Amino acid sequence: MAQLSLQHIDKIYDNNVQAVYDFNIDIKDGELIVLVGPSGCGKSTTLRMVAGLEDISRGNLLLDGRDITRAPAKDRDMAMVFQNYALYGHMTIYENMAFSLLLRKEDPNVIHKKVLAAADILGLTSQLNKKPSQLSGGQRQRVAMGRSIVRNPKVFLFDEPLSNLDAKLRGATRREILLLHKRLNATMMYVTHDQTEALTLADRIVCMSMGHVQQVGTPLELYDSPNNTFVAGFIGLPPMNFFDVTFENGALHGKGFEVALSDEEKATLANYNRKAITLGVRPEDIAEGGTLAVKVFSNENLGMNTLVHGHMGDNIRVTAKLRGWTDYKNGDTVQLGFRRKHFFDKETTNAIRKGDR
């Protein structure tokens, strides 16, 4: 049972480079929080500060109400799983999993029971006498997780644990982590740059950029109601299309194209009349049969869907994810329409919601 609270956390390195700005979040007991963002956004730094591997420059870190901001890593009762597994190559899997408990001088019989239980959960029972070099990447990562499980920590920290695995193994191990979370019901913080991992694993996602938290919310909230153009562009694959448009006479006018709006959308943009805004449309929200003529330059068949890349208006690039199998050739013109639209303030890049401004 663990509640973790990060309050106004900053990280400033000795050379005055600030890696994290005013990070705030209250993590509930049993919650799986995923920190997602591009490389260098401060997500791993934040995780390392929580683990105690980096000093916290400003702010407070509370675990179950107890201030652990300055506590050494060993006293924080947290277990970390690293991208490179960090297993001892000369020890067997059993010894690797038991090692931290042996250092704590726990009863060997108790250690044995804990290791067997963890191995059972992770399907490693038959591998216990092997060395890490005899296991696959996915199995090694499971050993790293097992090493954390036996400690029964209050919080599990994962630092891009699937990055070293191939795509197929990554999917399988991701599902195992999800099952593990459900089984242990433990508080977890998970860092990744892969939005698919974030969307599939998280109870809540923290999307970061340049050391700033851009949005905290459920996967659906981030996908459906992104706070700004960064979140909108980062979450979703392929990324959202953005168009510079002006709202005028109840419609959006772009360079060489016009988009009609529903009454509700007009009401949302009521305060932006004759102003330039950014229109965001997810590729999956574009369908055939609309009023926009798009000249195709690429057609990628994915089986269930087809990615159609083209230009509309004055050479404005657009990507559509169409259902089914299409076979458009380079130069073909296809009529497309936008279903769901997102609006962003051009200056602040923030989402425009009903009643803004």
Next chain:
Amino acid sequence: MMNDQSVRLDRMRFTKNTTSSRLVLLAIVLDALYFVSLYRINLDYYYNMMMGASILYNLVFMLAAFLASEGVKNYKQSFSGVLCVLGVIQIARIFILPVPAHQTTVTVGGVELLAMSNGQFTRAVIYLVGSAACLFVAAVINFTKSRALQAHIAGLEGQKA
């Protein structure tokens, strides 16, 4: 639910027999100390054909004992026999060199001395007896543990079947 005794046995499936293994390594160290102590024997008593044989045997002993230490680490029962043989030879070695040297006198500068002094003889005997004792104890521990482990594994396989 497993009781403490069966947990202790079950642990052996995944842990090494480090007690036996370390005892054998200690036996090698004691043997090395004995061997080094021989060079302090007076004059040329040691420098004859026995020297070459002694060096060769020490090399063989250290190799065999080291391999046996690795064997007993993995609960290999047959290595208990090897350790017992090596232990018996260590005891026999007391009568091959230290005892004759202790009973032989040599003349140094007109003074008659024991080829191996009382102190040296005592130390040599202690090293060899200690080495042999380590080997015997390691053999017994390994034999007991490996039998218990075999029975435990057979029991587990019986449960599965």
